[in-house]
Amino acid sequence: MxxxxxxxxxxxxxxxxxxxxxxxxxxxxxxxxxxxxxxxxxxxxxxxxxxxxxxxxxxxxxxxxxxxxxxxxxxxxxxxxxSWRRQLRAGHRPVQDMLTVEYERSTHLRAWEGAMVVGLLQTADYARHVFNRYAELHQSVRDIEDAVRARMRRQEILYQPGRQFDIVMWEAALHAGVCPPQVLAAQLDRLAGVIGLDTVRLGIVPLGAPLGIPPANGFWMYDERLVIAEDWHAELWLDDADSIAVYRRAWETLRQSAAYGPAAHRLIARAHAHLDLR
The missing domain is CATH 1.10.260.40 (lambda repressor-like DNA-binding domains)
Incomplete structure (x- = not known):
């Protein structure tokens, strides 16, 4: 808490x-x-x-x-x-719709995620497995397909001029087996393709890289007005200046350990090579 x-x-x-x-x-x-x-x-x-x-x-x-x-x-x-218990009473789709509003209100979004691929870059199959896992954890309404469609529609924002997405992920997220290997392989291909988008700057922190702070919970910063941080039991919606400043410093610190461009491509290729696709 x-x-x-x-x-x-x-x-x-x-x-x-x-x-x-x-x-x-x-x-x-x-x-x-x-x-x-x-x-x-x-x-x-x-x-x-x-x-x-x-x-x-x-x-x-x-x-x-x-x-x-x-x-x-x-x-x-x-x-x-x-709390997720309250948010998910009507299922995952309403939560996705609420987040879409915050994305549309923002022009510069920063993210840190150490456990899985961020939702904005997920394939539909990968997202489907993630939603199923969380529905099992929270014993929530299983509106999985509606939630997947809402998440996919939100990804259209990636192609809108005037927006910037600075996303930093831990290399461990590329290996997390939250889905079958074939689905993860397609997800890794998606990540490799995203690196070339004008609106996206994707950094990956290699395993073993020196870290200024320990990796912790995933979070998004929406401009300088809001941070949404995730935990197992709840989301924190933080809009006070002191909290936003802490998360900004955390993101900047983690970003300094990240690999970009060709180096990020090599990390994605390394994760792909570890998959057992037989």
Whole structure:
């Protein structure tokens, strides 16, 4: 869980405890029909309140006027951390459509990905296997074909003049067996072809290259206004200047270790040579 997210949750908990000042946690739990442990977890930031929880808390502590304030705090907290469980309730297609809006609003996009080929450069077959893997992990709606079509349509932005895509990947992503070897071979061919696009600058960090920082989670920077970073449980949507500056420095540091042009082609060819296509 992100430090910023947890700090915001702790701050919300402190506000809840402040509203409860005139009653004990035990009495409040009894009044609400909750367990005392739930009251404790909400106040210490170990559990995220729901909007209904906040409304009931405000009423039960005698401060119904505070409900709107509490909901605003929760909305601010959730705007930063968007859990996959909530995002995928309607399937993967709506998530893809929401991302497309951010791509279209941006002219300069930077990315780091160490685990797999970035979505914007995926083939349809590769994307299909990736979506299936995540649908299994999150036990989400299996709208795989709709999600693949949405991702493929978004790739049209690669050919629009006036945009720049600076993408840095770890060489490990070229070897990740998230799909059959034949599908990965076609995906590697796609990457090799992308290197020649005017709008794309693709760098690959070789295995064993000196690194300024350890490779971590994948992320996208949309101009200088937004960072979306992925984790297993959630996406972080960060729009404050300090967080954006940290991710900018992380991207610049990783970029310095990347190979470009013919050197990147050789890394792709090396990954292709390791495939067992029999």
């Amino acid at each position: 992100s430090t910023d997210f947890q700090q915001a949750r702790v701050a919300l908990g402190a506000r809840l405890r402040e509203l409860r000042a005139e009653t004990t946690g035990r009495d409040l739990a009894a009044r609400l029909g909750w367990s005392q442990s739930k009251v404790s977890k909400l106040e210490t930031g170990r559990q995220t309140a729901t909007p209904t929880d906040l409304d009931e808390w405000a009423g039960a502590t005698g401060h119904p006027e505070a409900a709107e304030e509490l909901r605003a705090r929760l909305q601010g907290l959730e705007s930063r951390s968007r």
